[in-house]
Amino acid sequence: MCSPCRACSATSVPxxxxxxxxxxxxxxLEAAGLDALLVSHPPNVRYLTGFSGSTSLLLVGPGExxxxxxxxxxxxxxxxxxxxxxxEIAPRSLWEGLALIMSAARPEGFGFEADRVSVRxxxxxxxxxxxxxxxxxxxxxTLRACKDAGEVDAIRRAAALAHDAFRHTLASVGPxxxxxxxxxxxxxxxxxxxxxxxxxxxxxxxxxxxxLPHARASEREIEPGDLLLLDFGAxxxxxxxxxxxxxxxxxxxxxxxxxxxxxxxxxxxxxLAGMRPGMPCRDADAIGRNSLEASGLGAAFRHSLGHGxxxxxxxxxRLAPTAEGELPAGAVVTIEPGVYFEGWGGVRLEDDVxxxxxxxxLVSPGAPALEEVP
Numbered sequence: 001m002c003s004p005c006r007a008c009s010a011t012s013v014p015x016x017x018x019x020x021x022x023x024x025x026x027x028x029l030e031a032a033g034l035d036a037l038l039v040s041h042p043p044n045v046r047y048l049t050g051f052s053g054s055t056s057l058l059l060v061g062p063g064e065x066x067x068x069x070x071x072x073x074x075x076x077x078x079x080x081x082x083x084x085x086x087x088e089i090a091p092r093s094l095w096e097g098l099a100l101i102m103s104a105a106r107p108e109g110f111g112f113e114a115d116r117v118s119v120r121x122x123x124x125x126x127x128x129x130x131x132x133x134x135x136x137x138x139x140x141x142t143l144r145a146c147k148d149a150g151e152v153d154a155i156r157r158a159a160a161l162a163h164d165a166f167r168h169t170l171a172s173v174g175p176x177x178x179x180x181x182x183x184x185x186x187x188x189x190x191x192x193x194x195x196x197x198x199x200x201x202x203x204x205x206x207x208x209x210x211x212l213p214h215a216r217a218s219e220r221e222i223e224p225g226d227l228l229l230l231d232f233g234a235x236x237x238x239x240x241x242x243x244x245x246x247x248x249x250x251x252x253x254x255x256x257x258x259x260x261x262x263x264x265x266x267x268x269x270x271x272l273a274g275m276r277p278g279m280p281c282r283d284a285d286a287i288g289r290n291s292l293e294a295s296g297l298g299a300a301f302r303h304s305l306g307h308g309x310x311x312x313x314x315x316x317x318r319l320a321p322t323a324e325g326e327l328p329a330g331a332v333v334t335i336e337p338g339v340y341f342e343g344w345g346g347v348r349l350e351d352d353v354x355x356x357x358x359x360x361x362l363v364s365p366g367a368p369a370l371e372e373v374p
Contacts, residue, residue: 036061
């Protein structure tokens with residue numbers, strides 16, 4: 001569990017935290033017996049330096065971090081990483097540029113992000129011929145789990161944007177429209193409102209296809225009385241929001257649709273009321289799962305309760321039966337219980353929640369009672 005910085009509970013956008021993050025990482029590396037860490041995962045590079053390009057190598061060690069980029073990113077890196085890293089332009093190859101840097105600074109303990117590199121990258125690291133090379137994982141991701149006030153604000157704005165795009169799109173939904181057409185309109189509404197991109201492929205699943213948790217939008221036409229499940233997100237200042245809503249289209253909901261929707265909503269509300277920082281992640285999952293068990297729908301809940309949100313739409317912590325560790329104060333997580341029945345359909349509700357030291361608070365608007373779209 002990370003210790004929340006003062007900004008985690010702040011209400012205003014804080015100052016630049018890149019230096020704080022780098023110092024926290026340096027302490028983690030020292031505890032792990034590492035003199036330097038090669039950071040290659042783009043979200044981790046952005047978190048530590050502000051650089052948002054798709055390709056770079058960041059060397060974090062004693063002294064100023066060194067960001068190696070190719071000439072395409074010379075201007076962007078100098079602007080975005082100013083004050084957070086020394087930018088080195090590799091004229092031919094990032095790895096050649098890194099090799100030149102390493103020939104001058106040869107750390108005794110050199111780590112790399114083992115869960116983020118390919119076999120080819122591992123070969124290049126071995127080619128540096130350093131005294132001691134260690135495969136590591138999670139050093140930066142653990143820090144990223146605790147959000148400062150600026151990060152929470154970005155996620156909140158992304159969630160508000162996504163909600164507004166959903167409401168706009170829902171006003172034009174009706175029987176006879178295809179899932180793909182609805183998803184297209186929703187994605188356009190997200191972009192029109194300022195989403196930098198889509199954090200994942202928008203899900204629009206109707207009728208029996210809503211029983212597929214990760215359904216891709218198809219050419220199936222909505223029929224009167226269908227459930228319509230929409231899973232969508234937005235990105236603001238690099239930070240992701242993730243929402244899911246389920247509605248009934250073209251006719252009043254029947255008793256089974258309403259009962260199952262209410263059970264899912266109750267499970268979400270139970271999790272929101274019961275989660276606390278410091279709680280084992282698997283216990284948080286169990287709150288929603290036990291609620292659905294009590295409603296007789298436990299076997300229909302086929303995925304974990306939620307996941308962390310930030311620069312990636314799926315990051316630490318995980319709220320799952322098999323998850324290790326505790327919920328860190330300052331995390332933003334999804335709460336997304338769902339039930340799925342082959343041949344009938346499915347219901348999922350997903351909202352984004354900030355885990356402050358005082359308890360959980362919604363970052364997104366919150367799921368309403370079951371809506372019936374004319």
